[in-house]
Amino acid sequence: MTAQIETDSWRAHLLDTPAQIKELLENTRRIAVLGIKPDPMQPAFYVPEYAQKAGYEIVPVPVYYKELTEMHGEKVYRKLTDIPGDIDMVNVFRRPADIPPHVDDIIAKKPKSVWFQLGITNDAAAERLARAGIDVVQDHCLLVELRKIGR
Numbered sequence: 001m002t003a004q005i006e007t008d009s010w011r012a013h014l015l016d017t018p019a020q021i022k023e024l025l026e027n028t029r030r031i032a033v034l035g036i037k038p039d040p041m042q043p044a045f046y047v048p049e050y051a052q053k054a055g056y057e058i059v060p061v062p063v064y065y066k067e068l069t070e071m072h073g074e075k076v077y078r079k080l081t082d083i084p085g086d087i088d089m090v091n092v093f094r095r096p097a098d099i100p101p102h103v104d105d106i107i108a109k110k111p112k113s114v115w116f117q118l119g120i121t122n123d124a125a126a127e128r129l130a131r132a133g134i135d136v137v138q139d140h141c142l143l144v145e146l147r148k149i150g151r
Contacts, residue, residue: 013130015113015137022149024113024135028088032059032080032111034102035093036071043117044093047143048072051091054151059083063094080109087111091142096122107132115142 015024031051037044052058052072060071061080068076077083080090080102090111092099099122106114106129114129116122118141126136 010127010130013133013135014126015135018148021137021140021145024089024137025145025149025151028056028113030057030059030085030087031089031091032061032077032083032087032109033091033093034061034063034080034106036060036062037093038062038065038068038071043141043143047093047117047141048091050143051146054146059087063098080105080111083109089113089115091115091117092120093117094120096120099125103128107134110134113137115140117141118144 015021031048033048035044036048039045048058049072058072058074060074060076061078062068062071062076070076080087087109088111090106090109092114094102103125111134113135116136116138118139121138126138129136
């Protein structure tokens with residue numbers, strides 16, 4: 001039994017309940033946004049914008065748009081590991097199949113959590129992150145969850 005508990009202990013890093021999500025958001029200050037986009041009509045633009053207005057520090061990490069040097073008034077970084085200082089959360093706007101190439105970079109940056117936006121689920125990536133001690137939320141909209149907790 002003990003071996004099974006130790007084997008499955010990483011599952012505690014998979015967050016899904018409203019209480020777990022609320023606690024995570026209340027303890028988050030600095031959010032790197034992987035896959036941020038400059039199009040105001042895209043969720044990858046207006047969700048981080050909302051989070052910034054709600055009091056979070058946003059660090060843009062676009063995957064494309066090489067010409068961008070700044071978004072939402074913040075300096076753009078090309079890799080998570082290039083960001084100076086600690087990151088509380090990596091908010092991911094990438095298709096599920098496009099997440100695996102970013103997992104090593106995420107683990108190397110050691111954020112407290114990773115948030116896969118609504119419609120984004122990658123169980124293999126989530127397991128790798130959870131086994132590295134990183135909390136993971138999948139298939140939830142950050143903007144919706146921020147509104148639920150009154151931010």
